[in-house]
Amino acid sequence: MLWQLTQMLWVGGLWLLHIGLLPVLRRIGLAPLLIDEIAGMLDALMVAFAAVCVVFQALVLVQAEGLGCLWRDIRGQLLLVALNACAMYFAVRFGWPEAVRWQVFSFLVLGFSGLVLVLQPVPGLSGRVREAHP
Template structure:
């Protein structure tokens, strides 16, 4: 249950921000520089939140499947790719702040790895769909 909750928060929040909120800011008549500032701040906050959720999901996966699952399991590999994308986002943001394309690239890598992670079974369930008890 915690796996799904954290996954919904960071993957859903990431895509909602990128597809829903940020395009609307341009349509409501705000100044372009203000929109750029808001976009940069919200993207950084969302990537930081995603990194915290990813750490939690790594802990859940390791507890349920063992440490080797980080390299052998597709869920672990996707979590590692997503964490690398978070690290790359902040490294580019801090080291080369004028390269917005690389920030967008790492943001999209994070988003697509999250979408692929959503398609994977929850750790500890063995790929089965859990049924509710009457």
């Protein structure tokens, strides 16, 4: 259950920010510079939050499946891709701030790896049906 909650928070938050919040701010007529400033601040906060959630999910995966699953399992590989996308986002943001396209690219890699991760089974329940305990 912690896996699904954490996943919903970071993947849903990333997509809600760019599909829900920012278009609404543009629609209500805020100044474009203000929207860009809000987007930049919220992007950084969401990527940092996603990094924390990805680390937490990796710990849950390792506890359920073992340490080797980070490299052999698709869920572990997707978590590593997401964590690297977070690191790349902040490396570009602080090391090369005028390269906005690389920030957007790493944000998209993070978002799409989260979407693919949503389609994967929950650790500990993969391949078997959960039995009801009275």
